[in-house]
Amino acid sequence: MLSTSTTSQSAERQGLPPMPQSRKSRPVFLNPARIQLPVGALTSITHRISGVLLAFGIPFLIYLMDMSLEGPSGYGRVAAMLDVLWVKGAVIVLTWALAHHVLAGIRHLLSDVDVGSQLPAARRSAWIANIGGVCVALLAATVLL
Amino acid sequence: MLLFVVYCLVHFLADPPHSYPAWHAWITASGIRMATTLFFAALLAHAWIGLHDVLMDYVHRTAIRVGVLALTGFGLTAIGFWVVRILWLRQG
Numbered sequence: 001m002l003s004t005s006t007t008s009q010s011a012e013r014q015g016l017p018p019m020p021q022s023r024k025s026r027p028v029f030l031n032p033a034r035i036q037l038p039v040g041a042l043t044s045i046t047h048r049i050s051g052v053l054l055a056f057g058i059p060f061l062i063y064l065m066d067m068s069l070e071g072p073s074g075y076g077r078v079a080a081m082l083d084v085l086w087v088k089g090a091v092i093v094l095t096w097a098l099a100h101h102v103l104a105g106i107r108h109l110l111s112d113v114d115v116g117s118q119l120p121a122a123r124r125s126a127w128i129a130n131i132g133g134v135c136v137a138l139l140a141a142t143v144l145l
Numbered sequence: 146m147l148l149f150v151v152y153c154l155v156h157f158l159a160d161p162p163h164s165y166p167a168w169h170a171w172i173t174a175s176g177i178r179m180a181t182t183l184f185f186a187a188l189l190a191h192a193w194i195g196l197h198d199v200l201m202d203y204v205h206r207t208a209i210r211v212g213v214l215a216l217t218g219f220g221l222t223a224i225g226f227w228v229v230r231i232l233w234l235r236q237g
Contacts (some may be wrong), residue, residue, distance in 0.1 A: 048199060051195045051199070052195075052196070052199060054192075055192045055195065055196055058188065058189070058192060058224060059220075059224060062185075062224060062227055062228060062231070065231060066227070066231050068165075068168065069168075069169060069172065069231060069235065071165065072164075072165040072166075075164075075165035075168060076165075098150070102147060
């Protein structure tokens with residue numbers, strides 16, 4: 001997480017320039033390449049992004065469920081829609097979001113009960129969540145494409 | 146929710162319903178229909194908590210915050226009624 005500490009040492013460590021002394025030294029130009037995002041922070045923010053993505057997916061999922069249960073013709077239309085390439089792409093992205101959200105969520109719950117909340121274990125589980133989500137998405141891609 | 150998702154995944158991989166009658170029969174079987182309803186209830190509750198947290202973090206102006214939260218709550222409630230209508234109020 002980015003801290004708001006004003007000591008120059010911690011500011012330097014995060015790749016940020018020293019705190020400006022007055023408003024006159026603004027604007028401050030950050031070099032994005034020098035900002036360090038720890039792997040746990042990446043897991044955390046993608047957990048949030050994937051959650052929002054999934055929430056937006058809910059109405060589309062229910063729309064498809066609705067149509068597919070209208071009758072044989074609706075079922076056929078849904079089957080045809082799921083054959084379209086960009087729809088398959090959307091399904092794969094949502095599969096990634098679900099897998100990542102589940103893995104990162106379990107990691108979060110475990111660290112709530114103090115399992116793996118020490119830094120080395122937390123880093124390892126963060127990598128597992130990030131890579132695991134991508135692996136599941138690749139698996140879905142090979143099944144669907 | 147996770148158990149339901151995994152169950153559905155296994156079911157659709159092992160024995161996918163390839164026709165409308167098979168799909169309709171599967172989802173209207175009383176156990177699956179109930180489980181699906183509970184799944185969507187839990188899913189919508191979870192979506193509300195998550196979206197609420199995100200909106201509280203990023204939307205600071207009180208008026209906009211209240212408006213967006215109300216809209217979200219209204220939308221999720223409507224989706225809930227939609228699910229009930231699909232699963233329980235449709236004849237045939």
